Amino acid sequence: MIDNDKKFSKKVAPAQSARMVETIYGCKWSLTVYQLIANGINRPGQMVKSVDGLTTKVLNSCLKRNIEFGIIDKITYNELPPRVEYEVTPFGEKFIRILDQLETLQEEINESV
Template sequence: MSSQDEIFSRKSAQARSARMVETIYGCKWSLTVYQLLANGINRPGQMVRSVEGLTTKVLNECLRKNMEFGIVERVAHNEVPPRVEYAITPFGEKFIRILDGLEKLQSEIASER
């Protein structure tokens, strides 16, 4: 068999990574949360106050999804009153770079039209 006769198997998207991208892009607040965290706004109350239209319920749901995927981590401080902060994980930093690449690709597609 020559190299030109090589047979390739069908390639499909990895189920978990495809679901992760779809879920995060489907959540209209995830990208905003990443932007808040990048700007040092890491406490839930401060996040809600910083973005018009963002509610505590929606923020908690968004953060929970991101924690399930390992993109964001919850840091609970042992203090009175309790203090909770959120941070991007090392995996999350890699994932956000991929999202940035998708955004750049979308900008290139839009500029070609």
């Protein structure tokens, strides 16, 4: 017997994760930064040299935002001259897999149009 009197609560979108996805897609360089790190390019100078149109100022802003979200970690080495590298966090790996799934979904949508 089906209980037709069951009440459901309103389903609400996950605000924080939705904001993260929106912010990352809104930053046209974040996906490129993830690609660079995945290919072993993890120093800011290397990143700027590897991508036409990417400036140090824009890169620093992008990296800062990703650090705040916990997607990327900044590693500072106590050396002279100073050396800084970036790596994807375990949380960032999960987040990037979700972005990859969204990209796959978009490809499927494009194919069906």
